[in-house]
Amino acid sequence: MSEEIITEKSFLQIKSIRTSSNAFIMMLKEGDVIIALDGEIVNKNYEELSKELSEIKEKKVITLFREGVFFNTFVHAPLGVICEDVTTEKIPELKNINLNDYFKKDEFYCLFEVFKKPGNVAILLNTMPSILASLAPPLWMLQNRLWTYFCITMIFYFMLLMISPWLFFIGWILKSWYVGNSQIDLLRFFYRLRNYRLSLSFCARSDKEAQEIARKFDEKVDFYFSYLEPVIIKD
Secondary structure (H helix, E strand, C coil): CCCCECCCCEEEEEEEECCCCHHHHCCCCCCCEEEEECCEECCCCHHHHHHHHHHCCCCEEEEEEECCEEEEEEECCCCCEEEEEEECCCCHHHCCCEHHHCCCCCCCCEEEEEEECCCCCEEEEECCCCHHHHHCHHHHHHHCCCHHHHHHHHHHHHHHHHHCHHHHHHHHHHHHHHHHHHHHHHHHHHHHHCCCEEEEEEEECCHHHHHHHHHHHCCCCCECCCCCCCCCCCC
16 A cells, blocks of 8 residues: 555544443544544544445454544444544644655554553453364463453363263364354453453454553553563663
């Protein structure tokens, strides 16, 4: 995609978000500025954009600007928001931008979610399902530090094995099917159970890039298995 420079232009800025709308579920916020859709600058009013979003048959990537940070997320239907025009005079960062710096059209993106708990290391959830959950649920539980669920599962397997090896085999298959299909919802449930709260949702090409984006939003955020430099605590 050729370099695209924006000089004088108005953008759509989200003014309000309806509860339970797609934008609400996507964790968008009032003040977010809509920049592009699948790498193409959004040069239309919100009614035209909403009509285009209602006609898409598969999810697309929407590029947004929030508090000095450009980020992407998936969209698959109208947002359910009210927008107003905002000019580059009000937001100078939008005056000269190159979309190639923020979105690569031919590359694969995954949706990431950041769960935070005061005083704790944040959790980065890659919502792309893992094949490990379908093949070996206990290993997947260990990988994701679901200690309680792991212990309960091992007790369940042990009891089935004591009754019958065939029953254990059937139980393993059924458990693998369930965990494989519900793994993302299970992770979200256990994070909330431990009082972690969803704070960010966006798409990125890798865990490292996702951590870098999260650090732009919060300079004090840190993760398990971090690719980032440790947070510097200022006196």
